Amino acid sequence: xxxxxxxxxxxxxSVVVASYVVPxxxxxxxxxxxxxxxxxxxxxLVRPVISIIALPLTFITLGFFALVINAGLVLLAAxxxxxxxxxxxxxxxxxxxxxxxxxxxxGVRFLKR
Numbered sequence: 737x738x739x740x741x742x743x744x745x746x747x748x749x750s751v752v753v754a755s756y757v758v759p760x761x762x763x764x765x766x767x768x769x770x771x772x773x774x775x776x777x778x779x780x781l782v783r784p785v786i787s788i789i790a791l792p793l794t795f796i797t798l799g800f801f802a803l804v805i806n807a808g809l810v811l812l813a814a815x816x817x818x819x820x821x822x823x824x825x826x827x828x829x830x831x832x833x834x835x836x837x838x839x840x841x842x843g844v845r846f847l848k849r
Contacts, residue, residue: 747772750838758831760823767819775813783809806832 751768755761763771786805787794794801807829814822822828 744769744772744776746842747776747839750835750842751775753838754831754834757834758827760827761821761831763820767817771813771817771820774816775810778809778813782812803829803833806836810835 748765748769751763751772752765755763755768783805786809787802790801790805794805807825810828810832811822811825814820814828822831
């Protein structure tokens with residue numbers, strides 16, 4: 737249970753850092769925490785279905801369409817969470833890339849056993 741909470745705190749910090757880096761993304765700490773939870777649920781439930789449906793297009797674009805799917809899921813989560821706003825698709829696209837890089841860095845650095 738502590739590890740799960742620690743992962744959510746790191747995800748929240750990742751969202752806050754990425755929101756400061758990307759212009760057009762605005763949030764505070766509480767909406768960032770809610771956004772991290774909502775994005776995790778969306779990635780758990782919606783992402784596998786969309787990824788399977790979009791597999792041919794992802795294959796044709798050599799995986800680039802997976803980044804578009806990430807941006808779409810980030811936009812969906814931003815639409816659901818009040819207090820979290822993203823100006824447009826390209827901001828969501830850049831935000832999702834930076835968020836993935838920050839999560840990868842935090843995951844390797846802090847969650848290593």
